[in-house]
Amino acid sequence: MTARKKVIDLLASAPGQEVLAKGWVRTKRGNKEIAFIALNDGSTIHNIQVVVDKTAIDPALLAKITTGACIAVHGDLVESPGSGQAVEIKASEIEVYGECDPVRYPLQKKDTSFEYLRTVAHLRPRTNTFGAVLRLRSQMAFAIHEYFHSKGFVYLNTPLITAADAEGAGNMFQVATLDMNNIPRDKKGLPDYSKDFFGRRTSLTVSGQLEGELGATALGEIYTFGPTFRAENSNTPRHLAEFWMIEPEMAFYDIRDNMDLAEDFIKSLVKYALDNCLDDVKFLNDRYDPELLARLQGVVDTEFVRLGYTEGIEILKAAEADGHKFEESVSWGMDLQSEHERFLVEQHFNKPVILTDYPKDIKAFYMKQNDDGKTVRAMDVLFPKIGEIIGGSEREASYEKLQARIDELHMSHRTLEWYLDTRRFGTCPHSGFGLGFERLLLFITGMQNIRDVIPFPRTPKNAEF
Ligand code: ATP
Ligand code: MN
Secondary structure: OOOEOOHHHHHOOOOOEEEEEEEEEEEEEEOOOEEEEEEEOOOOOOOEEEEEEHHHOOHHHHHHOOOOOEEEEEEEEEEOOOOOOOEEEEEEEEEEEEOOOOOOOOOOOOOOOHHHHHHOOOOHHHOHHHHHHHHHHHHHHHHHHHHHHHOOOEEOOOOOEEOOOOOOOOOOOEEOOOOOOOOOEOOOOOEOHHHOOOOOOEEEOOOOHHHHHHHHHHHOEEEEEEEEEOOOOOOOOOOOOEEEEEEEEEEOOOHHHHHHHHHHHHHHHHHHHHHHOHHHHHHHHHHOOOOHHHHHHHHHHOOOEEEEHHHHHHHHHHHHHOOOOOOOOOOOOOOOOHHHHHHHHHHHHOOOEEEEEEEHHHOOOOEOEOOOOOEEEEEEEEEOOOEEEEEEEEEOOOHHHHHHHHHHOOOOOHHHHHHHHHHHOOOOOEEEEEEEHHHHHHHHHOOOOHHHOOOOOOEOOEOOO
16 A cells, blocks of 8 residues: 655655555646646645556546546656656556536636635635645744744733723624623613623724733743734725734833844744745746745845834825825824835835834824823834734833823723733833734735635625635
8 A cells, every 4th residue: 555645745756656646636638648637735836747548547537537626646656758847647546536527616717816716715725826825824824933932932822802902993893692682781771791791891802912911021022823803894905804913022122122023023934935935935926926036035135124103204295295196195193004104115215114103192002102292112014015014012111101091092991900910010111013914924925915815804794604
């Protein structure tokens, strides 16, 4: 009995051995005497070529071997006379595990648009493109864990169900088990959450940061890596309702240390992709985006620009005065839109930019307040093609200042008492940031739409599969 070998290993094996391959048929072509089957098992972007002698195979069996069918092939691994591959399998026996009706199979050559493929998201992993993207996604997740592990960060799991609103943005999905047809009411007629599962109003988390700070102020350096949920109705190519976030949080880091880490982290990840996943990146480069490889190498090689928000606004205003049209016109205090971020990165500096010291009114309550009374020690990392890829800050370490800000924003203390204990008891300077995993993948894969870098995207009006 020959053991099954994955295609990636077969392609790297020496000819002259008996092999067993299993996978899905990508294409079948040939002439009267020979059939060529391109077989893929998801282990690599490359197919192994299977050569079948038509005179030695039952024609009924051969007819079942169509695009999408699943087969097992016994044969000899031989040197390939054709160009394009070093080795191929000369089939001696083929078993068909699963036929695939060529008429009804939803993956057809005639429609391979990304829009169409989203409607068959349950099958699109079988395409070359999604195979490449999903392998990259997995590799990058591993690279992230490895990066932090090598630096001694503790991987902290923060809860997905929470009673706090980290961003104060109010775009949370509620979690409830109350009977929707018969909601218990309090005296004011409002839903009575004391009767709900947790005895209080709860939601899916928008960020693990608040709990991350609890970890950092005990363990020193932590990171989270998990799903987050935002019920924001932003139907953009850069927003999902369910996305994954990596949130490192570090005691004794000031904003500068935080920027240094963010820059080193993201460069290491891009470098990892170039060093370890070149086949898939190259496939995406050649198929869709001929500047992808250069863009990735560019990020690894350049020092990021570090710039204050106020200076950034000046640059954007100057561009406007020069005749550049933005959809939303520029003024100090505004939340920058992707068009502004990309102007700075792609047109003005032509490299990634870390923008700091944003107006406090457009940032979350926990950010360290600057002495000017107007800005906070925030830092957003802005990337070509993406805009914001990382959002972070040095955190306000002073109990009094944090308390004052919470009051100023009329936020409820009740759900934040545990968080405020970090400042009450042994507070320390600390910083952290959040990297959107899918935004990173947009950059690394060169894909245009965030729905195409997650296996099963969740967006407004879309939760199929
Ligand atoms: P944006 O302004 O682009 O909506 P944000 O300011 O809301 O981003 P943060 O709250 O700082 O983002 O979240 C940290 C990171 O999480 C962002 O830099 C981005 O990479 C990612 N992110 C935020 N919202 C989404 C989303 N809806 N879908 C995918 N990734 C997101
Ligand atoms: Mn947002």
